[in-house]
Amino acid sequence: MTIRNTPAVVRVPNFVAASHPESxxxxLLIQYKPYRNEAELLGEFNSARDAFLANEESLRQTNAYLEIYRERDRQLENAFAQVHAFQILEHAEPMELDHEEEVPYLPMNEDQFLQAKQSMNAGQKEILH
Structure with a gap:
């Protein structure tokens, strides 16, 4: 491991499995399999596909371990989004409406009502009852 003096972003080329399967x-092996020397990636296998499939279980375990961090990242992003939303609301100027908007009356039959009711989320169903 080398300590960098300047920050860097890891970039990975995007290959399509159908047209460049070996690459x-x-x-994928480079991204997800820990290694000290690039020669270790293939091990005793002749192809990257075979080495990737042979490492499936360890790669799945590593991915499950990393999922903990992804969840924390999502929580952090949600927290930032909420803070920014509240900041926007705190500084928003009240809107003045010159006139009330007329809401059209659209009658629906019983079947349409039941279909709309079934497509409601839990919060909407709770309000309805």
Whole structure:
């Protein structure tokens, strides 16, 4: 491991499995399999696909471990989004409406009502009852 003096972003080329299968599986191995020397990636296998499939269980375990961090990242992003939304609301100027908007009356039959009721989310159903 080398300590960098300047920040860097890891970039990975995007390969399509159908047109470049060997490059595709090799790029997955580089991204998800820990290694010290690039020669370790293929091990005793002749192709990147075979090495990738042979490492499936360990890659799945690593991915499950990383999912904890992804969830924390999502929570952090949601917290930032809420803070920014509240800031916008705090500084928003009240809107003055010159006239009331007329809401059209659209009657619906019983079947349409039941279909609309079934498509409601839990919060909407709770309000209805």
């Amino acid at each position: 595709y599986y090799y790029s």
